[in-house]
Structures are given as structure tokens and as C-alpha cells.
Amino acid sequence: MKTVFTLITLVLLACLNAKAQTDRIGSQISLPDHPRILLLKGQEEPIKRTVAADKTWEKLHTIILAECDALLNEAPIERIQIGRRLLGKSREGLRRIFYLSYAWRMTQQENYLRRAEKELLAISAFSDWNPTHFLDVGEMTMAVAIGYDWLYYGLAESSRTAIKEAILKKGIEPSLNPKYNSWLKITNNWNQVCNAGMTYGALAIFEDQPELAKSIINRAIDSVVLPMKEYQPDGAYPEGYSYWGYGTSFNVMLASALEKAFGTDFGIAAQPGFLQTAAYLENMTGPSGMAFNYSDSGLRGELQPAMFWFANKRKDPSLLWVERDHLLNDEAGKFVKDRLLPATMLWSGGVSLSSMTAPKALMWTGMGKTPVALMRASWTDPAAIYLGVKGGSPGTSHAHMDVGSFVMEADGVRWAMDFGMQDYESLESKGVDLWNREQNSQRWQVFRYNNFVHNTLTINNELQRVFEKAPISAFSAKPEFMYAVTDLTACYKESVTKATRGVALVNKAYVVVRDELETPAAETTVRWTMLTPADVKLLGKNKAELTKDGKKLILEVREPARVVLKTWSTDPPQAYDAANPGTIRVGFEVQVPAQSKTALTVLLIPEKAVKKASAKVQPLEKWPR
Known part of the structure; x- marks a missing residue:
């Protein structure tokens, strides 16, 4: 009963x-037998x-x-x-x-x-x-x-x-x-x-x-x-x-x-x-x-x-x-x-x-809620350069404050990396309010989730804006200069009047990351960060040698002229944060005067391409459409 x-x-x-x-099924009330x-x-x-x-x-x-x-x-x-x-x-x-x-x-x-x-x-x-x-x-x-x-x-x-x-x-x-x-x-x-x-x-x-x-x-x-x-x-x-x-x-x-x-x-x-x-x-x-x-x-x-x-x-x-x-x-x-x-x-x-043959296109770009641009030098060479960049918003389901972040690999090494997720139960069991996405919520204090540890910008030591969005505003799949430009301005609202990032794979040989900024009526502190599993050796104020698995990559800051590269630890700041062994952050900070424009241009050059990366990097507006 x-x-x-x-x-x-x-x-x-x-x-x-x-x-x-x-x-939608209509009058059909029978199906094939089991x-x-x-x-x-x-x-x-x-x-x-x-x-x-x-x-x-x-x-x-x-x-x-x-x-x-x-x-x-x-x-x-x-x-x-x-x-x-x-x-x-x-x-x-x-x-x-x-x-x-x-x-x-x-x-x-x-x-x-x-x-x-x-x-x-x-x-x-x-x-x-x-x-x-x-x-x-x-x-x-x-x-x-x-x-x-x-x-x-x-x-x-x-x-x-x-x-x-x-x-x-x-x-x-x-x-x-x-x-x-x-x-x-x-x-x-x-x-x-x-x-x-x-x-x-x-x-x-x-x-x-x-x-x-x-x-x-x-x-x-x-x-x-x-x-x-x-x-x-x-x-x-x-x-x-x-x-x-x-x-x-x-x-x-x-x-x-x-x-x-x-x-x-x-x-x-x-x-x-x-x-x-x-x-x-x-x-x-x-x-x-x-x-x-x-x-x-x-x-x-x-x-x-x-x-x-x-x-x-x-x-x-x-x-x-x-x-x-x-x-x-x-x-x-x-x-x-x-x-x-x-x-x-x-x-x-x-x-x-x-x-199952290799795809023909070396670049794929998708728009929508979390736009991405994904490019590579080859589908068949395991040592080929790979470059991915994302826009989007921290407010999207499962998102981090990683707007503008990129990953890069060459010679089989992931040089610019992302930690990805931390196990949910490891945070929830310690009382972390993980699923609250408000601007000042505890979610953004989790080390792996905020912009301080992602391959993007931190401006005035502030968090990215949760409910703003960064679109991909331009891109090109031409093999000699594959690139994507992301407008980050809204995600740094009130800190800058303009922030635009372009990433490019040049001649299938090396990578350019260029940020163009305009400041409001106040001096602005900008930090450029790249997370890496490599050993980092600072060669001078604007150059570092990254080494991993017997391979080398040169990180070179082309502009601004006066810059001092440094490294930051990835040791977890809170008891609930996951450990991050074998990783380090490399980058620099610059003070940008009030009401001014500046560009940050960084090259990531595999050892075999050092002699190929001598050309001047053009402003983003001149990148070929």
C-alpha cells in the first residue's frame, strides 16, 4: 500500500x-525493450x-x-x-x-x-x-x-x-x-x-x-x-x-x-x-x-x-x-x-x-562568458611553444581571480603555470566560506584563488573586481604573429582608467606579453607576476634565466627601462591553504605616475630562440589585424 x-x-x-x-515526447509511451x-x-x-x-x-x-x-x-x-x-x-x-x-x-x-x-x-x-x-x-x-x-x-x-x-x-x-x-x-x-x-x-x-x-x-x-x-x-x-x-x-x-x-x-x-x-x-x-x-x-x-x-x-x-x-x-x-x-x-x-590526424589550425579563439585564445607552434612537435590566455570574470561559476592570466610552455616544460583548484573538502572542513563570491568574501583570501598568485596584474595590491568582465577585443591567427588582446579595464575599475593585455606567439619562436596602462589622478603601483615551477636565476635588473628539466627560458623585461626583477615565495599564508612545493613567483613592481600612460613588455624566450627575439615590440594598436 x-x-x-x-x-x-x-x-x-x-x-x-x-x-x-x-x-516533446508526445503520444509515444513505449520504448525499445531492455x-x-x-x-x-x-x-x-x-x-x-x-x-x-x-x-x-x-x-x-x-x-x-x-x-x-x-x-x-x-x-x-x-x-x-x-x-x-x-x-x-x-x-x-x-x-x-x-x-x-x-x-x-x-x-x-x-x-x-x-x-x-x-x-x-x-x-x-x-x-x-x-x-x-x-x-x-x-x-x-x-x-x-x-x-x-x-x-x-x-x-x-x-x-x-x-x-x-x-x-x-x-x-x-x-x-x-x-x-x-x-x-x-x-x-x-x-x-x-x-x-x-x-x-x-x-x-x-x-x-x-x-x-x-x-x-x-x-x-x-x-x-x-x-x-x-x-x-x-x-x-x-x-x-x-x-x-x-x-x-x-x-x-x-x-x-x-x-x-x-x-x-x-x-x-x-x-x-x-x-x-x-x-x-x-x-x-x-x-x-x-x-x-x-x-x-x-x-x-x-x-x-x-x-x-x-x-x-x-x-x-x-x-x-x-x-x-x-x-x-x-x-x-x-x-x-x-x-x-x-x-x-x-x-x-x-x-x-x-x-x-586521427593532427588539426590544421594552430590557434583557436572562443568568446562568451570566459573568452580564451589558445595558440601553438605545432601540433606534432612535443617541444613546440604553447600559449593560452583567458579573459572573463571572477564571478563566473568556479572561477578564480585569474582574468588576463596565461600559461606558456616550450621544450616540453610548462614555464608559466597555474595552480588550478584546491580540494574543496580541505577548505570546507576548516570552515572556509568557499562558495561566497562577494568582493570581500573569504573565498578570495584562499591563496590559489586570488590574483596575487596568477599570471596577471595586481594593481595597488587590490583584488580584481568580482562582477566585472574582460573581453577579448582583438586577435589574429596569422602564423608569424598569433595573438590575442584582452581588455582588463573593468576588472581593475577605479585603480586605472585603462588596462589592456596582449599576448603573442611570434614566428612560432617566442612569446610577448605586453600590458598598456593609463592611470587616474593618483600614483599607481602595478605588479606583474608569473608563477613557475622552474629554478629562477636573476641575471640583471631586467632579465632572468629559468631552468627546468635541463631546459632554459629567458624572461626579459623590455619596458619600462627601469625595472628590478624579483621573486616571491609561494608558501601558503593561511593554515587552510594547500602547500605549493617546487614553485615560485617571478616578476616586478613599477610605480606609475598619476594621469600617465605606460607599457609593460615582457618576452619569454626559449634558449634556442634567443637570437630571434631582437625586434622592437609594437604598441597593441599596431599589432596586425
């Missing part, structure tokens, strides 16, 4: 929520043929099965919450169930089925999936839905009943409660992840609750376009590299599942800028394999399953150039950390390594 009452309540809640919905999520019955065969014919895909397939073998004797995960999050357990649940379900579909070996069933029942027995932090519910619902759907006819009837009940009560039901579903109206990765998870739950139980399931799916299609507007106009993802890997991957999981079940993704992939975002992600990785890790991002690049979906959609295997490197060189231990890895096998389309 209680279950019947619960289901009636769910349907009523769904109907109330559906009043403002567009019924399995219906991502991979229909019989669609294992093309994957098996690819695995048999291609050593690369055989390797990845074998890695997944080997990890499943290792899981056979592991105990199921337990409901252990860390701080406000159960997310680590949800992610591990998704990883285990997706892997084991894939292994069962591909081999029909009973041990994979039973081990997955054991995991599903353990998770279904949790008291809840932590709806107060709904990402946890989103990922757990996706995990259980995939297992329920893919293993449906191998599961005991009692298991199906328990798992289905968990999807309803611990996944879908909380998503109908306004106390937990504010993610429906936000524009960041939460919307993408949670809507994908709820849709998977709805698809899994569609035949039992068709009206409820339709409502959940219609709601997701309406809601997910909100974060998808963030990709406009060119595909630059405002939350950066790591959160692209999160939000975009789950967005693709949503689109792919809808298309497989209904024969259409209801226009999701056609949202402006979305298909172009694959080029953004590809260009965000330097020749070293490290990412441009601005905002809350990690540094190390990794295989991105979603890129295979994009390459298929765009019929452009050159989008997989970076993925090719991962397929060739990553160790098994790195692959199996990715909970969505089996999706790579589903979306690869059997693409061969030989067809």
Missing part, C-alpha cells in the same frame, strides 16, 4: 511540475568486431575487463559521507556498475552479472543518496539505471523490484521536491549532471511509470538548454577544462541516451556552440599533455570519452588528436579511473588511430 501511495504521489508531483512543460539506454540489444556486435580487428580498441576493452576482474572480490561500496558529499561513493558506484554491466553485455559471463547485481542491491539499500547535495543523487541514479537496464533479464525478480524502487524513491522522487531541485534553473554543470541522471532513471523504469517518466524527460530537455547557452557563441566552456570533462560529458550522456531511445535528442546537440566545444577542449591541452588549468581545474589531461561522440557527430576524426595520444601512451591505471570509460567503446564508431 505504501508503495502504491508513493507512486501516486510521484505522479501527482510530476503532473504539477509538468504544467509549464512542452510535451536494454534501451545507450546500447540496444544486439548492438554489442559492431563493438566486438572493432575489438577483434583493431589492437587499440582491443587494448581498451581488455583494460575494462581486467578492472572488472579486479572488482569481483571487492566488497560493495558503503554509504560513507565525507562532509556534505556522498559524491565519491556515487562516482565509484557509477564506475563499477558501468564497467561490470559492459563486461556482462560483451561476454555474458555470469560472474560479472552477479557482481554487478550485488553492487546494485547494496546501493539500493542505502538510506538515501544524499539529496541535499544532488550531484550525488544524479550520478547514483545514472549508475543504478544503467545496471537495471543493461542487466534486466539477468537479474532476479526480487532484485529488479528493489532496484526499481530505489530509482523511484531515492533518485526521481527527491528531484520533484523544490527543496532539492534548484539545479533545474541554474546554468552550470549541476544542471547537466542531475538532468542526465534523472533521465537515465526515467528511461530505466519507463514501462512501469510512463507518465512520470515522460514528465522527467520533458523536464530535462527543457532545463538542460540553460547551461547549454553557456557554450555560445563558439564553444568555450566557462568553467574550464576539468568541469568541461564533467558537465559536457554528462550532457553528451543525456543526448546520446535520448537519441538511442527515441531516435532523436530533441534538438540538444543542435544548441548553438555545443558541437564547436570539442575544438575548445582539444586546444586546451598543450604539447606536454597538460591542460590550461584555469579556474577550478586539474592540470593533467586525460582521455575524454565525450570527444569520440563529438568526432562522430561532426565527422571529424582530427578532433581526436589529443585522445590518440592518450590511447597510445596512457597506462591502464589512468584509464580505469574514468567512470565513463565504457562509453568510449560505444561512441568510437570503430575509428582507427591512422584517421
Whole structure:
């Protein structure tokens, strides 16, 4: 009786929520039989043929099965919450169930089925999936839905009943409660992840609750376009590299599942800028394999399953150039950390390594909420120069005070670096008010988050303005002088009347960073900073030699004429700050008179290009358009 009452309540809640919905599914109330999520019955065969014919895909397939073998004797995960999050357990649940379900579909070996069933029942027995932090519910619902759907006819009837009940009560039901579903109206990765998870739950139980399931799916299609507007106009993802890997991957999981079940993704992939975002992600990785890790991002690049979906959609295997490197060189231990890895096998389309050719364009520029310019001397030379610069705003989701910041690498060394994120729990557990973005909030006292440690300017020792924005105002992709100019003025409002930064890759040989400033009716102190993992040797007042891994880079200040280079420590100033071993800041400070104009011009010159960097640097207005 209680279950019947619960289901009636769910349907009523769904109907109330559906009043403002567009019924995109229409009168269709039936779907393909199980399995219906991502991979229909019989669609294992093309994957098996690819695995048999291609050593690369055989390797990845074998890695997944080997990890499943290792899981056979592991105990199921337990409901252990860390701080406000159960997310680590949800992610591990998704990883285990997706892997084991894939292994069962591909081999029909009973041990994979039973081990997955054991995991599903353990998770279904949790008291809840932590709806107060709904990402946890989103990922757990996706995990259980995939297992329920893919293993449906191998599961005991009692298991199906328990798992289905968990999807309803611990996944879908909380998503109908306004106390937990504010993610429906936000524009960041939460919307993408949670809507994908709820849709998977709805698809899994569609035949039992068709009206409820339709409502959940219609709601997701309406809601997910909100974060998808963030990709406009060119595909630059405002939350950066790591959160692209999160939000975009789950967005693709949503689109792919809808298309497989209904024969259409209801226009999701056609949202402006979305298909172009694959080029953004590809260009965000330097020749070293490290990412441009601005905002809350990690540094190390990794295989991105979603890129295979994009390459298929765009019929452009050159989008997989970076993925090719991962397929060739990553160790098994790195692959199996990715909970969505089996999706790579589903979306690869059997693409061969030989067809994954290098992109032709050496520069990619994206506008939008966080504009970026990404340029390189070569796609095929691991020693090539790579230069990335960003504009945007500290007020954007997961952003730092890194407006105008850049990264630079040459000879396989990341010379100008970014710390990226600090683990959230390490700050939250110490009482740091991390998610308050107000100008004077504690967030901006975290060492890795403010502008004092990023490769940008600090003016009058003040923080960048949180709710202002810096656009990219000019750029050129001409190989002899690739550049981008960012107008930083608003982010230093009241400290200067104008601040403009140009970064250029000159003749594919060296980098120029030029800042042009105009001061108000007061003397202004400007600090130019570059964070580096290199050893720094000051050669004179305006020149430094950076050394790392047997390579050298010259940092030379061309103007102003009177400048004294110095270094600053990266030791954490607060007890809650993460340690930063092996790093240092190098730069200089200048006093700019009131109501005057000045330029700061810095060259970053790899050792082999020292003789090529003799030309005078022109004012930004004369940089070739």
C-alpha cells in the first residue's frame, strides 16, 4: 500500500511540475525493450568486431575487463559521507556498475552479472543518496539505471523490484521536491549532471511509470538548454577544462541516451556552440599533455570519452588528436579511473588511430562568458611553444581571480603555470566560506584563488573586481604573429582608467606579453607576476634565466627601462591553504605616475630562440589585424 501511495504521489508531483512543460515526447509511451539506454540489444556486435580487428580498441576493452576482474572480490561500496558529499561513493558506484554491466553485455559471463547485481542491491539499500547535495543523487541514479537496464533479464525478480524502487524513491522522487531541485534553473554543470541522471532513471523504469517518466524527460530537455547557452557563441566552456570533462560529458550522456531511445535528442546537440566545444577542449591541452588549468581545474589531461561522440557527430576524426595520444601512451591505471570509460567503446564508431590526424589550425579563439585564445607552434612537435590566455570574470561559476592570466610552455616544460583548484573538502572542513563570491568574501583570501598568485596584474595590491568582465577585443591567427588582446579595464575599475593585455606567439619562436596602462589622478603601483615551477636565476635588473628539466627560458623585461626583477615565495599564508612545493613567483613592481600612460613588455624566450627575439615590440594598436 505504501508503495502504491508513493507512486501516486510521484505522479501527482510530476503532473504539477509538468504544467509549464512542452510535451516533446508526445503520444509515444513505449520504448525499445531492455536494454534501451545507450546500447540496444544486439548492438554489442559492431563493438566486438572493432575489438577483434583493431589492437587499440582491443587494448581498451581488455583494460575494462581486467578492472572488472579486479572488482569481483571487492566488497560493495558503503554509504560513507565525507562532509556534505556522498559524491565519491556515487562516482565509484557509477564506475563499477558501468564497467561490470559492459563486461556482462560483451561476454555474458555470469560472474560479472552477479557482481554487478550485488553492487546494485547494496546501493539500493542505502538510506538515501544524499539529496541535499544532488550531484550525488544524479550520478547514483545514472549508475543504478544503467545496471537495471543493461542487466534486466539477468537479474532476479526480487532484485529488479528493489532496484526499481530505489530509482523511484531515492533518485526521481527527491528531484520533484523544490527543496532539492534548484539545479533545474541554474546554468552550470549541476544542471547537466542531475538532468542526465534523472533521465537515465526515467528511461530505466519507463514501462512501469510512463507518465512520470515522460514528465522527467520533458523536464530535462527543457532545463538542460540553460547551461547549454553557456557554450555560445563558439564553444568555450566557462568553467574550464576539468568541469568541461564533467558537465559536457554528462550532457553528451543525456543526448546520446535520448537519441538511442527515441531516435532523436530533441534538438540538444543542435544548441548553438555545443558541437564547436570539442575544438575548445582539444586546444586546451598543450604539447606536454597538460591542460590550461584555469579556474577550478586539474592540470593533467586525460582521455575524454565525450570527444569520440563529438568526432562522430561532426565527422571529424582530427578532433581526436589529443585522445590518440592518450590511447597510445596512457597506462591502464589512468584509464580505469574514468567512470565513463565504457562509453568510449560505444561512441568510437570503430575509428582507427591512422584517421586521427593532427588539426590544421594552430590557434583557436572562443568568446562568451570566459573568452580564451589558445595558440601553438605545432601540433606534432612535443617541444613546440604553447600559449593560452583567458579573459572573463571572477564571478563566473568556479572561477578564480585569474582574468588576463596565461600559461606558456616550450621544450616540453610548462614555464608559466597555474595552480588550478584546491580540494574543496580541505577548505570546507576548516570552515572556509568557499562558495561566497562577494568582493570581500573569504573565498578570495584562499591563496590559489586570488590574483596575487596568477599570471596577471595586481594593481595597488587590490583584488580584481568580482562582477566585472574582460573581453577579448582583438586577435589574429596569422602564423608569424598569433595573438590575442584582452581588455582588463573593468576588472581593475577605479585603480586605472585603462588596462589592456596582449599576448603573442611570434614566428612560432617566442612569446610577448605586453600590458598598456593609463592611470587616474593618483600614483599607481602595478605588479606583474608569473608563477613557475622552474629554478629562477636573476641575471640583471631586467632579465632572468629559468631552468627546468635541463631546459632554459629567458624572461626579459623590455619596458619600462627601469625595472628590478624579483621573486616571491609561494608558501601558503593561511593554515587552510594547500602547500605549493617546487614553485615560485617571478616578476616586478613599477610605480606609475598619476594621469600617465605606460607599457609593460615582457618576452619569454626559449634558449634556442634567443637570437630571434631582437625586434622592437609594437604598441597593441599596431599589432596586425
